[in-house]
Amino acid sequence: MQQTKRHFTEALAATFPQREAEQLMRILLEDLFDIDLKRQLMEPNLRIDEWQYHQLDEAVMRLLAGEPVQYVTGMARFCDLLIKVSPSVLIPRPETEELVQKICAVLPKEKNIRIWDIGTGSGCIAIALAKHFGNTEVIAFDVSEEALQIAKENAENNGVKVTFVQDDVLHPKSDYFNQPVDLVVSNPPYVCDNERAAMERNVLDWEPENALFVPDEDPLRFYRQILHLAKKQLTPDGQIWFEINEAKGEEMLQLCHAMGFAEGEILTDFAGKLRFYSIKNKKKII
Numbered sequence: 001m002q003q004t005k006r007h008f009t010e011a012l013a014a015t016f017p018q019r020e021a022e023q024l025m026r027i028l029l030e031d032l033f034d035i036d037l038k039r040q041l042m043e044p045n046l047r048i049d050e051w052q053y054h055q056l057d058e059a060v061m062r063l064l065a066g067e068p069v070q071y072v073t074g075m076a077r078f079c080d081l082l083i084k085v086s087p088s089v090l091i092p093r094p095e096t097e098e099l100v101q102k103i104c105a106v107l108p109k110e111k112n113i114r115i116w117d118i119g120t121g122s123g124c125i126a127i128a129l130a131k132h133f134g135n136t137e138v139i140a141f142d143v144s145e146e147a148l149q150i151a152k153e154n155a156e157n158n159g160v161k162v163t164f165v166q167d168d169v170l171h172p173k174s175d176y177f178n179q180p181v182d183l184v185v186s187n188p189p190y191v192c193d194n195e196r197a198a199m200e201r202n203v204l205d206w207e208p209e210n211a212l213f214v215p216d217e218d219p220l221r222f223y224r225q226i227l228h229l230a231k232k233q234l235t236p237d238g239q240i241w242f243e244i245n246e247a248k249g250e251e252m253l254q255l256c257h258a259m260g261f262a263e264g265e266i267l268t269d270f271a272g273k274l275r276f277y278s279i280k281n282k283k284k285i286i
Contacts, residue, residue: 001040004048005029008060015064024069028059031073066202079128081158088146089122090211095269096187099243099276100128102267103185106280107239112136113182118169118226119143121211123151123162125185130160139176143168144210170225177229184230187243188222189214219248220255227259240264240279249274 005025012021029035033052040046048056062072070076070091076083078092079100085091107113113136117126120140130138140162142148148164155162167174169188191212196204203212214221223242230240244252249266256264261279269275 001046001048004053004056008056011060012063024063027069027073028056031075032056032059066205068202068206071206076122076124078124079131081124081128081131081154083122083124083127083154084150084157085122086146086150087206088144088208089150090207092122092124095275096125096243097128098269099185099187099241100125100132102276102278103129103183103239103241104132107133107183109133114180115139115183115185116141116176116181116230118184118186119188119211119222120151120164121147121187123154123164125187126151126162127155127158127160129183129185130155130162131158138162139165141165141167141169141174141176144208147208147211169222169229172225172229177233179233180235181230181233182235182238184226184234184238184240185242186222186226188226190219190222190243190245190248192216192219192245219245220251223252224255224259227256227261231259231261242277243275244277246273246275249277252277 009021009025012024016024026037032055035046059072063069068091070085071087074084074086076085076092079097083092109132111133113133115126115129115136115138117129117138117140120126120142123140126138126140130136140151142151143166145166148166152164165174165176189210189212191199191214193213194216227240234240252266253264256279264277264279266274267276267278
């Protein structure tokens with residue numbers, strides 16, 4: 001086991017920094033074979049069989065070719081959940097996990113609310129909120145049929161009930177958008193086309209473009225439409241939470257003001273970047 005681990009870590013270290021190579025190896029062993037560090041210590045004579053060896057060999061080759069480790073293993077960890085992923089959905093990010101944590105910190109856990117998750121992708125936000133709030137009604141929207149299929153599997157695998165709806169928020173047709181809602185949350189596409197050059201190749205080459213990019217001439221198109229829908233249906237004490245482009249905080253303030261909302265609050269992520277925008281009281285809407 002240790003010899004195999006060392007062999008593949010050295011192979012990864014030819015491309016990745018040593019610490020990252022070690023971390024990737026830990027992820028492969030845990031997510032492919034359920035062999036975490038604790039199990040390795042508890043079972044020092046644990047062996048990798050021939051089938052597992054070939055799986056590791058293939059996985060390492062895919063990593064060396066630039067494929068994200070979450071797509072290699074087919075899963076990502078998010079808010080203590082296991083989330084199935086594929087190139088049909090974005091890989092859940094730590095920033096998005098932080099968005100969920102901020103929402104859970106300000107809303108009473110026992111409160112029975114209706115939630116819209118717009119642009120659900122893998123369903124990670126909707127599922128984490130459904131898990132936290134228990135009996136709440138969560139409705140998750142996405143334009144992609146492939147993404148919704150994965151999201152449905154994730155909800156089932158994590159034991160929560162979420163209503164998934166295929167709809168394009170820019171051209172909405174669902175009757176759910178005509179019903180009252182207590183919490184609107186979205187991590188929509190927000191990366192401008194002109195920011196592509198600064199992005200990592202493993203993101204550009206593997207993750208779905210339609211979940212990432214917006215036109216340079218209209219970077220807030222999704223936020224504008226979501227605010228339009230929310231303004232009509234948000235309950236008096238309802239809240240709106242967004243993940244945003246760190247460079248667009250001031251523009252978000254201007255957009256909300258132009259649409260009749262009082263100023264929201266811009267919050268930073270763990271890296272100190274302007275990453276979240278929240279509106280916490282409809283009573284302030286003009």
